[in-house]
Amino acid sequence: MCGLVGYTGKQARHREILQKMMERIIHRGPDSSGEFIGDGVAFGFRRLSIIDLEGGSQPIYNEDGSVVTVFNGEIYNFQTLRAELEEKGHVFTTNTDTEVLVHGWEEYGEGLAERLRGMFAFLIYDKNRNVIYGARDYFGIKPLYYYRTDEGNYLFGSEIKSFLEHPEFRKRLNKRALRPYLTFQYSSLDETFFEGVYKLPPAHYFTLALGDGANEMKTVRFWDEDFSEVPGNFDKYVEEIDRTVHESVEAHRISDVKVGAFLSGGVDSSYITACLMPDKTFSVGFDYNKFNETDYAKELSDRLGIENYRKLITADECFDALPDIQYHMDEPQSNPSSVPLYFLAKLAREHVTVVLSGEGADEIYAGYEWYDETPLMRKYKKIPQFLRVAAADAAKRLPYFKGHDFIIKSSGRPEDYFIGQALVWHDKEALRVLKPDYRVGPSALEVTAPIYARVKGKPELDKKQYLDMNLWLPGDILLKADKMSMASSLELRVPFLDRVVMEQAEKIPHEYKINGKNTKYIFRKAANKTLPDEWADRKKMGFPVPIRYWLREKKYYDIVKGYFTSDYASEFFDTEELMKVLDEHYAGKANNGRRVWTVFTFLVWYKRFFIDETV
Structure with a gap:
């Protein structure tokens, strides 16, 4: 786990610029730093030592130094890839997972990214081809930003704040970002709140050819979710889920430093903890009424024979920390759970360097209540669809009123109402409070439309899950997980968000996921094989903040x-x-x-x- 920076173009003060950019992200890698300065290309790197503590410093080069990489993340199948590459004649000089990238690029070219299993964001520069290749993992666990300067050069980084130290960066607010943010509570566009700064989308790689007349970036999607249910025996699916989750946890435990687990007491983090069986778990709550579930985490830890560390957070601490939280987020992020996650990471870092956490289970196994229909909605849907659609069309044209959302949701098309797991300001309300210059951004439905277009004709549940996997998960859940953990120099791993786990889960029949009694029903049954029954069936609480x-x-x-x-x-x-x-x-x-x-x-x-x- 680390932080990376990079840029193209010739600068008189390469080393000074790189140093300042790296200092901005020293929290991502306090153990060491490294740099590469070439002809019109410069990479910088901050390291948090996890694997090959002595020999894993970056940048990493191939045998003759013509290919160089900087990398943030972990590759869990690196040992398998290394063996394949050594068979083909590649010579390795370290034991780190990073080195498979330079040799993998030589062997597989642009097909490298889809061969990786893990969480990753990386840059590779090939001197002989004069090209930069970069990629971001399947789900967007690790961030990667880029910016094209007015001079035609590119900046790259794990965090936007590093760009502030480059002389060609122009800090300007993106006026289009505020309107959708008020609805979603997070930055939902590919272009960030900083004008001209873009996120490389999850499951994408890019190539950037350098030299005279080139300098144009090409981005390609190398993988996509495919929710396509396959009929099968319920008990067999339970066994498959349990097997893939345990196997993923084993892959994610690889480390040369201590590994712990975040534990809320809910089924997701509890399942991960029971599979991992770490020495330590970490939990936080609030010293306010019913906003403290740390007793559940302590009870489960005691049953499993694990030491639990917990902290109660005060309102004063939260308000005092908010400017620092928003600084580390890079963009405004108002999901209240960012606050406890920030303090949870600080607590864990006092004891370990790596933690496993339960993010992603709700998205891939259909755990959110929004995925299910209420009894009232089921009754309403007995009305002929053409009448429900007409009522929904009328509701869209009217000012917001009580029952407005229900009528639209019951029209039968998620495209008309479902924007993911957050809806804060309705669009009409947001327009009312915004000044005219900041109403120019897209509406929530305009943001979601291109994503829905990729799953046109799919069942409702598939559409909802696909939208969350491509908007809510990378834009909110995973971004705050990365930024809040890295603020404390803590590596956070998410075993549910594994390509192998996903490709098994996307086949599960709908009726096994949601059955009218519970969401992610079959997942809970799989978790029951490791957990006490009451844990697998506990109601989701997340990080409630008062x-x-x-x-x-x-x-x-x-x-x-x-x-x-x-x-x-x-x-x-x-x-x-x-x-x-x-x-x-x-x-x-x-x-x-x-x-x-x-x-x-x-x-x-x-x-x-x-x-x-x-x-």
Whole structure:
């Protein structure tokens, strides 16, 4: 696990620029650094030592030094790939997983990425071909950003903040990003909140030919999810799930340093913990009413004979840490669970360098309640579809009213209503509070339409899962997992988000996943083979955060009010409308907690990068 930076173009101060860029991401790799400076190409690297502690420093080169790579992540099948490449005559000089990339590029070319099993973002420069090749893993576990400068050069990095140190970077706010953010609570576009900075999408590689008249990037998708149910025996599917999960956990435990586990007490993290059986687990909760489930984590740890470390977080700690959290996120991210995850990673890093966690199970095994239909919706769907579609079309044209979402959801087309697991500000509400210059971004449905187009004609459940796998998972869940763990120099691994696990799970029949009684039903049955029954059937809690209650306390209301009434807030928002939303919540007249938090988070982020930051 590390952080990488890179750029093209000739600079008089290569080493100084690289050093400053690397210093911005030193938290990703505090153990060592490395650099490559070539003719018009420069790579930098910060290392967190996990495998081959003595010999794994980067950059890594091939035999004659003509191919060089910097790499962030872990390749779990590197030993198999190494054996294949050695049979073909390639000579290895280290024991690190990174070295398979340079020899794999020589052997497989652009087909390298699809041969890898793991989480990865990397850059390879081939001097002889004068080309840069880079790729990002199947699910988007590891981030990779790029930016084309006004001078025609490219910047690359694990984190956007490293670009701030490059003389050709122009820091400008992307006006199109704010409108969809208010609905999704995260940055949902390929172009980030920094104008011209793009995310390389998951399961994509790029090639960048250098030299006169070249310098154009080509991106290619090398893999895709395929939810296509295959009929089969229920018990056989249970056995297959249990086998693939255990095998994935074994692959993900490879390390030369201590490995622990995050444990919330829910089925996902509990299953991973019971498969891994680490020495230590880590849990956090809040010192507020019912927002503390650490007792469940402690109980399971005790049953398994594992030492559990836990921490209760206060509201003061959360508000104090929020600017730092948003700095590490690079873009505004208002999922409240970012806050406990930040503190959980800090706690774990006091004891271990690597943790396994349960992200991804809800997306691949259909665990979210939104995937199921309520009893009322099932009754409503007995009405002829043409009448339901007509009612939904009428509801779309009307201002928001109680029952608005229900009517649209029951029309039968996820494309018309399902945007993933977060819906904070309805689009019409967002437009009302935004200033005209910031209404230019796409609506939520315009963001989701190209993704739905790839699964046209598929069943409803497949469409919903596919959308979440391609929008919510990389844009929210995995991005905060990476950034919050790396803020504490902690490597976080996610065994459910493994290509082998996914390719087994996507075949599971719908009725085995959702059966009217529970979501991810068959997954729970598989987990029962390792866990006590009550754990496998526990209701999902995630990381509940008491923001609704905090924002009704004067101390925290005043903090938010200070941001809402600031001069820079009026650049983006009708601040009178914002204060109405805040005051209604404070007075208990409405539950606007998530809306308030989403705007507040954006303003905290903006202040950190555009007001406090002088670069």
